[in-house]
Amino acid sequence: MTVHFSCTQCGKCCHDLRLTLSAEEAAVWAGNGHTVQILSEALPVVPGAADADDPGIVRSFAAMSGEMPIRIAATLVAYHDGACPHLLPDMRCGNYAARPRICRIYPLDRLAGVRFDTQAKVCPPEAWEESHPPLIDGARIFDPEAVAVLAAHRDTARREVPLMAALCRKLGIGAAAFAGEGLAVHTPEPAALLDALHELPCGLAAPDGPASWTIVTNRAATFAMLAGAGCDAGIVARDAEYLGSFPDEPGDMSG
Numbered sequence: 398m399t400v401h402f403s404c405t406q407c408g409k410c411c412h413d414l415r416l417t418l419s420a421e422e423a424a425v426w427a428g429n430g431h432t433v434q435i436l437s438e439a440l441p442v443v444p445g446a447a448d449a450d451d452p453g454i455v456r457s458f459a460a461m462s463g464e465m466p467i468r469i470a471a472t473l474v475a476y477h478d479g480a481c482p483h484l485l486p487d488m489r490c491g492n493y494a495a496r497p498r499i500c501r502i503y504p505l506d507r508l509a510g511v512r513f514d515t516q517a518k519v520c521p522p523e524a525w526e527e528s529h530p531p532l533i534d535g536a537r538i539f540d541p542e543a544v545a546v547l548a549a550h551r552d553t554a555r556r557e558v559p560l561m562a563a564l565c566r567k568l569g570i571g572a573a574a575f576a577g578e579g580l581a582v583h584t585p586e587p588a589a590l591l592d593a594l595h596e597l598p599c600g601l602a603a604p605d606g607p608a609s610w611t612i613v614t615n616r617a618a619t620f621a622m623l624a625g626a627g628c629d630a631g632i633v634a635r636d637a638e639y640l641g642s643f644p645d646e647p648g649d650m651s652g
């Protein structure tokens with residue numbers, strides 16, 4: 398079904414969102430004194446799913462958790478609590494010419510293979526009226542400029558996977574949320590992040606990562622499943638360092 402869209406300039410997408418950045422964009426964002434975080438999730442290794450075009454494989458690097466081979470997807474994001482530091486009082490972007498690619502493609506999905514869902518977007522209902530120009534129909538995106546920007550965003554993310562593996566190791570990041578349940582949030586010291594981003598060349602061969610990544614969850618059943626499979630598993634609660642999709646469970650699960 399064709400989804401129609403026209404931006405209402407409401408500014409909601411410029412509030413309280415984490416904007417996916419390339420390494421180059423992250424260096425600029427952090428260099429301007431704004432907060433850059435790294436989100437991480439651990440994907441199980443599915444036997445036989447070695448397809449180079451598999452979206453999960455494309456965006457992740459190989460690692461270990463305890464005895465289990467896993468894959469880690471790590472993403473640089475701009476974080477702002479409230480309004481983006483570039484948002485002007487009239488809801489226009491004060492960084493329009495140099496805004497990150499992700500700002501140019503919203504509300505399209507950055508990841509390939511995701512079913513477009515207007516309910517998952519922050520745009521108001523009037524942005525989706527059928528009288529507006531067509532935005533997307535299945536996999537077809539109507540605006541050629543958006544197609545080009547999205548392709549560049551995805552291509553850059555794909556090329557930077559080895560860099561992300563090296564960056565995590567350099568910054569001592571070794572915890573990831575169980576994929577599909579949430580995201581682990583890491584907020585490196587800005588100076589350390591900038592140094593690492595400037596130091597690490599793109600195209601670096603993927604390192605093994607830390608000796609063992611810890612897979613964190615706030616669900617007892619997931620923790621038991623991971624621990625039973627030989628993973629290094631940890632229990633966490635939803636907070637600034639764990640964006641869980643499920644509510645915390647009652648009781649002390651730490652034991």
Ligand code: SF4
Nearest residue numbers: 411481483484490500
């Ligand atoms: S850079 Fe501009 S478009 Fe992107 S979130 Fe900030 S204000 Fe909005």
Ligand code: SF4
Nearest residue numbers: 404405407408410520
């Ligand atoms: S939330 Fe949607 S409608 Fe509002 S400014 Fe962002 S893209 Fe436009």
